[in-house]
Amino acid sequence: MSTFRKKLEIRRSQFKSTSTKERTIQRRYNQQIQISKAKREDLLNKKRNLLPKNDLNIYQPEEIKKYIKNLPQLAKQLQSENKKEKTEASEIIRNLLSIPKDPPIDQVLQCKILPILVDFLQDPKEPDLQFNAAWIISNIASGLSEHTKLVVESNSIPIFVELLGSKNEDIQLQVQPLMSVLKNMLVYSNREIIVEATTALGYLAEGSEKNIQLIIEHNIVPLLVALLKYNDNIIKFPSLRCLGNLITGNEEQIISVLDNGLIQYIIDFLQSQKLAIRKEACWILSNICACTSIQIQDVIDEGALPHLIYILENDINQVRKEACYVISNMINYAKHSQCRYIASRGIIPILTRLLSNEDQEIIYTCIESLDIFFKVEDADSELQNKELNEYRNQFEEEDGIKKIEKLMESKVSNISKRAIYFYCIHIEALSDEEDDEEIEDLFYEEI
Incomplete structure (x- = not known):
């Protein structure tokens, strides 16, 4: 099991039954983000664009009906020992889910092929099957929230994240639409789906400027920052961790993330009752302060110093140590005038x-x-x-x-x-x- 999947299992184990109050909040939130029927259809129509346009209408209406009727047989073909039969079946299902309007997602799911597709997704020795599986699962996840939830429960999200590092360019290209899926997951009212998305994005951002850029370009950062407003630490912490990983990018990427008003949230978290959140906030600030004197001034102007001083004097060593690194990075990258101001505090x-x-x-x-x-x-x-x-x-x-x-x-x-x-x-x-x-x-x- 990969490191990411282990992290995800730990995260899932933290879920508790939702209280009446939480359910009420979720209902209200769900009402606020409820999209219109037209927008839902648009969401369903956001399909992969890797095939030429004429291939997206590869089947005539009568053929579509025929293949939908034959889905149970196609599902059996996916389990065949014959590689050609499996590949043909996966291509037909892939094309069915690529039709512009009302793709038969529910009918495909009723055939219970999702576990088979997840197995294909993990087999680099069969790139054609892997490619088709990635396409099919991406299209299922691009459907309604219940479809996305099934994809989440299939444990395929971490596999998609790992495939972004695949040597096969076709596979890499095909799993990139996962970014849009993850972005949509961040606005669902389902707690588990949100955490799955933030955890996946956090892992994706670890040590890769290329992946950090993907997250920024898909305009995901504002949604992650918005999640910091939640009172639920199970949602808040992986969002904070993901943003912290984004701050490890290059200077341009750091500035892009900070432009979403992140610093004030981080400084507020220095006062959190949760040790892990205070520690994470200090770690993020230390990375921000390792950028330029402009970012250091922003941190100073937003009022970080009194909170850092309080941590240095009163917190436990786990957090105090991170606060020491914030001060160290501040004065290492600061102008002399900024150092003098910090000393004056x-x-x-x-x-x-x-x-x-x-x-x-x-x-x-x-x-x-x-x-x-x-x-x-x-x-x-x-x-x-x-x-x-x-x-x-x-x-x-x-x-x-x-x-x-x-x-x-x-x-x-x-x-x-x-x-x-x-x-x-x-x-x-x-x-x-x-x-x-x-x-x-x-x-x-x-x-």
Whole structure:
């Protein structure tokens, strides 16, 4: 079982019976998004465009009736040992579901062929059957919500997601319409369908700028952001995780995602009662802050710093560690003026106190951040031609020197090396620039 399918099973296990209140909310929501009969017909007509137009009308009305009547026989053919018979049957069903109006989705489903098609979908040794199965299942999923639900329950969505990475270009091309299916799933009132879609999209966005671009181009991001308004954490969390994965794309993609008003939602989630949501929000902010000073300013302007400071001072280490990374990325990619503003919020005493924390990642990140703050102050000293010691004074007031000296003796190699480097550069205050450069070169060689 793939990693994605394991994740999906875990997600499904979280579902509980819906309360009366939840059912009422769902009914109201369903009424609001109810589409007109005309639009439903349009939805049914959104079929694959891979065949030439004349092939979409490959069957005359009488032939269509004949093939629909023979669907039970075609279903038996799909289970034949003869590859040619299976392929012919799958092609006929594929063409039936590609007719522009009223494709016989219900009649096909009544033949209970969906499990057979899912098996074909997983067989790369039979690309023709795999291709036809992808086409048929895509068309079924493009139908009404009950059709989509059956496709979801068949466990075919994760297979489609994996097929986007197929080496077979025809298969890749055929499963791309899945994006439209997933997009439609996000507006259903059915909780399980929404979670299936957000989980699939989140997996799709992991580590692939190509897939991230597909999601953006299909205008799915606004729907994911809208799901963050839900009070239901089972819907909210996979949506948040998916958006977090989208933020790992390139700069242009990150900006495109942020243009949907994501930052304010993320900052609100820093106050969530749910540990996992606070942690995820910090992780997303750290990636946003690793973009440009423009995004960092947006994060500052939306009021993130007070919430991050609260987490650093009061939360558990799991979340605190992620908040440390937010601050670290902020000052690594910020302008000096932004660093000075962050320092003015009282962050240096907090980072100094955290040097006594037991978490090695927190300690390392705090030393790294303090190093940057001190270098910013040194640069300001040179610019103003006078000695500035505000940051160092705040550091010393929290016994920072003693803490660094203790960390220099740490048994954890990268901590002791980072502490020694910090001590030599900032505490001994060596005036010889060549010595400073020598220490820095030595540190980075050893790291």
